[in-house]
Structure formats: structure tokens, C-alpha cells
Amino acid sequence: MRQSLPQRRASTTFIVLELGPTARVVIALLLMVALQTMLVRLPYLGPFFEYVDFILILTVFVGVQPRALRAALVGMTGGLLQDLVWGVLYGASGFTKMLIGYALAVVSVKFSLDSKATRLLVLPLCSVVNTGLFAFFLYFFSMLPPGTTLRDVVRVGMFALLGNGLAGIALFPLGDRWLGKWIAVRSTDEPLAPRAF
Numbered sequence: 001m002r003q004s005l006p007q008r009r010a011s012t013t014f015i016v017l018e019l020g021p022t023a024r025v026v027i028a029l030l031l032m033v034a035l036q037t038m039l040v041r042l043p044y045l046g047p048f049f050e051y052v053d054f055i056l057i058l059t060v061f062v063g064v065q066p067r068a069l070r071a072a073l074v075g076m077t078g079g080l081l082q083d084l085v086w087g088v089l090y091g092a093s094g095f096t097k098m099l100i101g102y103a104l105a106v107v108s109v110k111f112s113l114d115s116k117a118t119r120l121l122v123l124p125l126c127s128v129v130n131t132g133l134f135a136f137f138l139y140f141f142s143m144l145p146p147g148t149t150l151r152d153v154v155r156v157g158m159f160a161l162l163g164n165g166l167a168g169i170a171l172f173p174l175g176d177r178w179l180g181k182w183i184a185v186r187s188t189d190e191p192l193a194p195r196a197f
Contacts, residue, residue, distance in 0.1 A: 024179055025062065025074055032058050033081045051156070051163035054171070055082050056130055059097045060123050061175045063104030064113040075101030092137040099133070100126050119172055120165065127164040131157035 019027070032054040039049040055078035063071035079094030086093075104122065107113065113122055135153045138144040 021179075025058075025070070028058055028175070028179060029055070029074060029078050029081070032078065033085060036082070037085055048163065051159040052167045053082075053127065053130065053160065053164055054167065055079060055093075056097060056100070056127060057123065057164060057168050057171050058175070059101045060104060060119065060126050060168070061172060061179070063101040064108050064119055064122065066105055066109040068102050068105035068109075071101035071105040072098045073101075075099070089137060089141060089143055092134055092141075096130050096133040096137070100130060116172065116176075120168060123168040124161040124165045127160045128157045131160050 036049070036052070036054045039052075040046050042049065055075075059071065059075040059078060062074045065071070075097035076094045079097035080091070082097075083090045083093045104113065104126070113119065131153065135144065135156075
């Protein structure tokens with residue numbers, strides 16, 4: 001009689017990589033730059049995604065927490081990566097997003113901006129401010145296309161408001177799930193002295 005070999009149990013071990021808040025934000029930042037670069041190049045949907053600024057959405061998501069340095073660094077790094085990819089005016093997008101992230105974090109020290117409804121109201125306002133500041137920099141450095149009027153800038157701002165608002169509705173729950181507990185301010189944090197990281 002033939003004896004069978006003892007059956008081996010198929011054991012799989014999953015490697016769980018615990019990432020801290022900085023690593024998660026950096027990964028999210030790189031994913032947003034890659035996502036925006038790929039979606040703009042789609043044949044039929046590309047023109048819609050020209051008005052969606054994923055880096056601004058991440059900057060607003062991080063900026064509504066009262067940590068000014070983290071929000072400013074996310075905005076600046078994401079904006080500079082965006083400037084490197086698009087090559088329009090190096091530093092302009094980085095500066096505008098850094099300013100928006102820092103201003104949101106400073107305002108969120110006094111007012112609670114991290115609720116879901118408040119974020120969806122803050123995002124369109126930040127998108128209009130971002131468009132206005134970027135258009136100002138293009139005008140200041142004489143890089144605005146000839147024949148561009150204030151009406152064109154307002155039209156682009158309104159499309160950005162709509163595109164970022166709709167994308168924020170889809171992306172904020174994902175950010176809450178993946179980044180929420182890592183960047184949320186704990187109750188032990190000092191409200192007037194926000195921690196950087």
C-alpha cells in the first residue's frame with residue numbers, strides 16, 4: 001500500500017508595510033502627478049481633465065488640517081512637480097499652491113475646516129484663487145497668450161471650479177480612507193502651535 005506524503009499547507013505571508021504620514025503623503029503626491037499627466041492625454045476625456053487640478057485637491061485635503069508646514073510643503077512640492085511636467089512657468093504653480101496650502105492651514109487653526117461639507121466648499125474657492133494667481137503670474141511675466149481677456153481667465157476659473165469640485169467629491173472619500181487617520185490632528189496637539197510632521 002502506498003502512503004501519501006503529508007499535505008503541505010499553502011501558507012502565504014503578506015508583507016505589511018507600515019508607512020508613516022510623510023511617506024503616505026509623498027506617495028499620494030506622486031500618484032496625483034502621474035494621474036493628472038495620464039488623464040490629460042486621453043483622446044476624448046483629456047480636454048475635461050485639463051481643468052482638474054489633482055495637486056490642488058491634495059493640497060486642500062492636507063491644508064484643512066492645522067499643520068501649516070506640511071500643507072505648504074505638499075503644495076510647493078506638488079506645484080513644482082506640476083511645473084516640471086507642464087513646463088509653463090517654473091515656480092508659479094508651486095508658489096500658488098504653497099500659498100493656498102499655508103493659508104488654509106493657518107485659517108484652520110481658528111476655524112474647523114476638516115468636515116466633509118466644508119472641504120467641498122473650500123475646494124472651489126481655492127481653485128478660483130489658484131487660477132487667478134496663476135493668471136496673474138503669467139500676466140506679470142508677459143507669458144499670457146496674446147489676446148487673452150479677463151473674460152477668458154474667468155471662464156477658465158469657472159471650468160476649474162466645476163472640474164475640481166466634481167473631482168473632489170470623488171477623491172476626498174479616498175483621501176479620508178487612505179490618509180485620513182495619518183494626517184488628522186490628534187487631541188493632544190496644541191491648537192496654536194501646529195506640528196510640522
